[in-house]
Amino acid sequence: MNFKFQPWFPVLFFGLFLLLGLAIVDDYGISWDESIQRRHGRVSIDYAAEKLGVDNYTKLEPDWDLEDYQWSNYGMIYQITANLLEQAFGWEQDFYRYYKLRHVMNFLLLWLAMMYFYRTVKLRFPDHEWYPLLGTLALILSPRIFAHGFYNPKDHILLVFYLISVFTLLRFLRHRTWRNLVFHAFATGLALNTRLPALIVPLTTICILGFELLRERKFIGQNLGWLGVYLPLAIAFMVPFFPFLWEDTFTRLIAAFSEMSDFEWDSHVLLFGDNLHALDLPAYYIPAWILITTPIIYLLLMFTGIFATLKNMIGSMRDLRLWRNDDELSDFAQLGLSIGPILVVIILHSTLYNGWRHLHFVYPGLVYLLMIGFDYAQRNWARQQVQRVVFGAALLFTAVQMVRYHPHQNVYFNEAIQGEPLMVRFEMDYWGTGFRDAFLQLADQIPEGEVRSVKCEIWPCKDNFYSLPPEAKAKLRLEGAWHKADYLATNFTYANSRYDRRDLKLHFANPAVEIAPGGHLIIGVYKLKEE
Template sequence: MQLRSVLSRRSGFIVWALFLVAGLCSFQNYGISWDEEAQRYAAQISYDYIRGRDNFLLQWDNRDYGVVFELLLLGLEKLLHLRQLSDIYLMRHLVTHLFFLGGAWCFYLLLRRIFQSNFLAVTGLLLLLLHPRIYADSFYNSKDLPFLSMYAICLYVFSRAFDSERLIVFWMIGVATGLLTDIRILGILFFVSVLFFLFGQVCFNIARRKSVRQKLLQLTVYVFSSCLTVYLFWPFLWMHPLDGLLHVWKSMSVFSRWDASVFFNGTFIHASQIPWYYLPVWIGITTPVFYLATGIGGIILVGISLLRKPFACFYDADYRLRLLALITCLGPVLAVIVLHSVVYDAWRQVFFIYPAFVLLSVWALSELILFTRNNRILKSAIVFAVLSPLAFTISSFPLSNVYFNVLAGTRPDEIRHRWEMDYWGLSFRQGLNYILDHGTSSHIIVRYRESPCAATYRIFFGQDRRLELQHVEETEQWIERESGDYFITNYRLFPNDFEQCKGNEIYSFRVANSRVCTIFKLR
């Protein structure tokens, strides 16, 4: 019984440690995503600016991207004296994933503080870690996943700050908020949320004729540490902090530079013309159904509780976190709808709302357990439902980024014909490996359309002299048999079948009953 009790108390750490071991064993298997080379290049430009080598950063089109996490990755690359491209990108994958696990651990601690239940805390941890798309992205997506991870850390420090009221903890939440904003400008939403609660407490104390000195000190410390951190770790802001921040906010709220179309429900739509329901639909079809149902239930229950006690968030820690979770979860989606912001590649740009969504899910589960007589059966059902996506993640490894639930469709290739699948281009690593393993020629020419194929080749296959890649643009070039041995595609922005290659398919990697990457034999 004593061993069982210890295991129960340590179950959160055991689950987290199992994911750590799984990540260490699997990080080498992921391919190269579309933006990884560009992200590393962004860090190099800021690094050259910091070193005083040139001022290209100040004129660069993408200067409005936060680079603090990318500078961390570049610093580790130089500290470890990595030279081989494969070593550099594998290190990036590992560190990005470890940072995600760090955020997940802070989130677990937050759940344990709120609910005082190890079962609910572990359930929330699993809900965060087992979302197939988010888990896969935690290895190679160094833009959206570090932002999600830092948001989870901010939620935890937020809870600690308002509970303890010590100035040093408000300094910590300020630093955390600054780093969050240094990763992506949307961190300002969290900054504004904290200001709202601090100002609310000041007004509440004034109304109750209580002293506001401590609250004003907390507000001052928070604002100062946040602004200082944002400035120190964002080189673009060093010369003109306010003008630079306004430029970044205006640019990222509209982001008109991405002049392309998205594939949505079988139709190509310009990214600036997406329907208002674009994000809700993508979230709905790519989140496990149980996760989705409990999250929506949590939104409804928490919304009702806040309507009943609209001012409780200024004096009750539980209600304060409920409101923050609701703002974090719904605010960015509503902002995209109202501002008509450019959004693409499913909902990855708002992945950061997911920890708050999970927090709301756990609130719903806690209420369900509270009003259920047979908790043992209910808890067993919850564990089964929470663990169910694990089967998909294992069976589709390392392509769980292409997860869809039953709402997206079930017929063969239905999903590919309606929704964008491998928009990151990760499947090319598996495709090129297959060609090398099954090709018998000493010189293999592979034709491709999508640029991640070339990046994957440079980073993981550049030393293999058997492979030669040829980029093609026009449809007629895909099947020029005298010019290549194979044609490989991941169907990015081309969901249709390649009729010119009909009958020449030699292998397809499939996920969710749809082709993700196909190899055609040309000669």
């Protein structure tokens, strides 16, 4: 880059990102899982309060018992923290405030994760001052990841702590001190406390140290010591934030891993117009979602980065190694931590929910490989300036697209997807976050002092109604009976709704509000009564 890098650029970059996020945090709606995850946290707090003998504590009604609770095997560090904060502020009965609190928390965690990603890229490219900022900007300008960073209470939390634990691993592999190992163990414990798929981080750590133990004889004593301390320390950091593991720790931990591997969700998902059973997904399911929801230039650079990393690995294998230096070790680790979970899901035929949000946590690693690809292209291909212009143009174009879609970047598709209405071919706003935007627009249409009733076709619609600002909520009320309601609100979850809207049948011919980011319909409010 010809433009000289200044030391204060990162401070300005992250300062502006913080201000932007806090300015738009209230634009995002409530996702399907937020109320569920809130209850999970409260059940864990009830259990912890009982075990700690906390007096004058009012338990959740109905009286849930964590011992028999269906979701007891999930780490609850985020949910517990959010519940304690809402209680501290006295917002337990204020839907608008306690959901906004969680969205602010989600964004602040995203902001923190971006700083750690910056440090990760800087660790790999210490002599390329612009690379860490470019990589971090590419990660921020990833539409679906950006949107989920405001309201996803579980997959996004895993992404954050997975990213941080990967940074601590790469730092430890470059600078092998006991201090860095302890930090890595702490980050691993936090990651395991979010979602158990983070198990791949300690597995990768152990495999790398174990391989060195076999390959590099000089590391035997050192690596044995680290292997003996790391995993017990990570579990020790995990348990305090995981109340269910306070008793019978190892038996319950094994049960949690077993339940994760046997999890079933007997439902269907939509991809390319095919209604697929979640228990029998094709091998292309996750790769397809990644390919159609990631900007195309990003994909080309990611594949280049994967090629460069594999090329180095093949070169190393001539010496019976997998890497020859610290840079190649970092790339090898990121390749495994990013591609590995995708391969595991395919090989194990894992059950997945809508889209690829369960595997969002691998995406920062793919962006890391994107920067490996960009660096490889700069070093090996002609016309470096053209490559920079193309990458810069891709970042700018994606930013413009995200502004167009705002606040519905969660339904972004790249330019490869064209043709028939997307809502009859793909999962769109399956979590219903767009209901909030629709309700706000509907409220603007209703004269002051008047009230209209709305029939919700699906549950998240109700949570978005409850979380409305008071002035908008005053103009609307929920109605359970179709024949009494003025409007129907839907996110087209059901097939008949999708096709009836496409063909403009029944009430779908009378829209009051339709949310269509990028021209793709995701939410509609339709008149059930003639005015």
